[in-house]
Amino acid sequence: xxxxxxxxxxxxxxxxxxxxxxLRVVLDTNALYVTxxxxxxxxxxxxxxxxxxxxxxxxxxxxxxxxxPEVVRHERQYQMQTEALKLRGAIIRxxxxxxxxxxxxxxxxxxxxxxxxxxxEAQLGLSEIKLDHSKVDWSxxxxxxxxxxxxxxxxEKEKGFRDALVAESFLQLLEDxxxxxxxxxxxxxTEDQLLSQxxxxxxxxxxxxxxxxxxxxxxxLINTLVSNVSEDFIAHLKPKAQKLFFVSxxxxxxxxxxRGLRExxxxxxxxQLAQRPAGTIFRRNGTWYINSPNFSRKEGRRVFWASRIxxxxxAGTATKEKGPGTTSPSVGTTFGGPFHGGxxxxxxxIRLPGQSxxxxxxxxxxxxxxxLANLSAFIGYGPSEQTIxxxxxxxxxxxxxxxxxxMSRELRKAAIEDLRHIDLKWEPVLPPG
Numbered sequence: 001x002x003x004x005x006x007x008x009x010x011x012x013x014x015x016x017x018x019x020x021x022x023l024r025v026v027l028d029t030n031a032l033y034v035t036x037x038x039x040x041x042x043x044x045x046x047x048x049x050x051x052x053x054x055x056x057x058x059x060x061x062x063x064x065x066x067x068x069p070e071v072v073r074h075e076r077q078y079q080m081q082t083e084a085l086k087l088r089g090a091i092i093r094x095x096x097x098x099x100x101x102x103x104x105x106x107x108x109x110x111x112x113x114x115x116x117x118x119x120x121e122a123q124l125g126l127s128e129i130k131l132d133h134s135k136v137d138w139s140x141x142x143x144x145x146x147x148x149x150x151x152x153x154x155x156e157k158e159k160g161f162r163d164a165l166v167a168e169s170f171l172q173l174l175e176d177x178x179x180x181x182x183x184x185x186x187x188x189x190t191e192d193q194l195l196s197q198x199x200x201x202x203x204x205x206x207x208x209x210x211x212x213x214x215x216x217x218x219x220x221l222i223n224t225l226v227s228n229v230s231e232d233f234i235a236h237l238k239p240k241a242q243k244l245f246f247v248s249x250x251x252x253x254x255x256x257x258x259r260g261l262r263e264x265x266x267x268x269x270x271x272q273l274a275q276r277p278a279g280t281i282f283r284r285n286g287t288w289y290i291n292s293p294n295f296s297r298k299e300g301r302r303v304f305w306a307s308r309i310x311x312x313x314x315a316g317t318a319t320k321e322k323g324p325g326t327t328s329p330s331v332g333t334t335f336g337g338p339f340h341g342g343x344x345x346x347x348x349x350i351r352l353p354g355q356s357x358x359x360x361x362x363x364x365x366x367x368x369x370x371x372l373a374n375l376s377a378f379i380g381y382g383p384s385e386q387t388i389x390x391x392x393x394x395x396x397x398x399x400x401x402x403x404x405x406x407m408s409r410e411l412r413k414a415a416i417e418d419l420r421h422i423d424l425k426w427e428p429v430l431p432p433g
Contacts, residue, residue, distance in 0.1 A: 020063040021184070023225060024177060026129070026170045027068055028190035029075045031215060045076060045120040049423050050215055054124050059226045068121070069129045069169035071162050077117055084109040129169040136168050150198040163195040171202060174209050181208040185225070189218050216308050220294030227298050234295045237303065240411050241293045241403065245307050255401065259416050262288065265309065265397055272421050273311070277391050280315040285395070287312040296400065304402045304417065311397070315426070316389040393426040 032046045046054075057064045091104050121128070141164050145152050151167055152160035170188045178184040188199055188211045196211045203209040212218050224234050246256040255261070266273065276283040289310040296304040400418040403411040 020061055023062060023064045024186045025066050026188045028166055029072050030191040031189040032076055045117055057222060062226050066126050067129050068126050069166045070131060071165040073128055075162060080113045081110050084113050129173055131165060131169050132172055135172060150194040153194060163192060167195060167199050170199060179208055184208055187212055216294055223295050223297055229298055241305050244411055244414060245293055246290045255414055261399055265419055268419055269421050275424060276315040277426050280390060281317055283315040285311050285313050302402050302404055307399045309397045311395040313393050313395050314389045315391045316387055318387050390429055391426045392429055395424050396422040398422050
């Protein structure tokens, strides 16, 4: 019987029986939630994908601890309080209508937000990192702020103080953690590039510390740690998996094109691809971004991968205050819709080009999304309507697929296992000025 190439010995010291390895995860604000645009997001401390990951991450050989720097908790609390106070006008109108004081003062709303965060932290098992100010080299922080050294942002105005506090909180937790990678790993999850750069420069000599750019990468790390494979082995396979799944829009010999994945996602998730924020009348799907695959699990000689696809989206309203046809497309304009979309390669993503305007209009007609009247309003052909983009965001999907690993560490016999909708993130577009 051929040996299982994934069962090769891992270069790790044998752990004592009944002793779990530790993974300590520190979450930045942007890993928790994007800017809230509705009551649903305003009332949540973390987004559903992260809630599910925390609740599902229970393993016999790995103990995962979840941390929030104190400044992250307060930043998220500020965001939620801001959204709560926006309800004040509606509450006043209800009180006038009922002729009754509901006793929901500003302070009451703020207190409810704080209580909700405390309850959610306890429910999810989140621990706050209390920054020890006496251990911070404030002279270095001041110097970095003055000269715009990461995590401080270059520009006329200084930005980055909260990120500097996140970095110091992470480094203090790292200092108090075991340094052996097989015993304890400490990771920071953040999408902020300047914060990532600043922390990476300070953990170069710490073999048990790393910075991850997304919850998706965190999932890949957890899956690797709980599987009987080494990180080096997965790192060797990942470039091959990426080449097998998608290379570019010119290479049609990859799984993405051969298995018609964009068409299958469109067919399976037509309703999700048409969802839009409340108060908007159109949604425009643009560029499709394809992320590098992440390791999911292994079963025998078969390795399972997760490839994330993010669709760039925008939505908005129409106004009758301006002249006709001001939003009709120019020649060569690329649009997106539920039936096509935008895949350059920034930060591990690949971008697909969109289709033509005629294809776009045809797709809308075929799908009968709102009928031709709404289509007319959408493209600005109405007698006095102009579309206004009020929201932008990302619609996130995931392709679960698998490959067999040969003795020479090549990947073959690829199969598509499942397609999933992960999340839809909207952010409001601030008006000019």
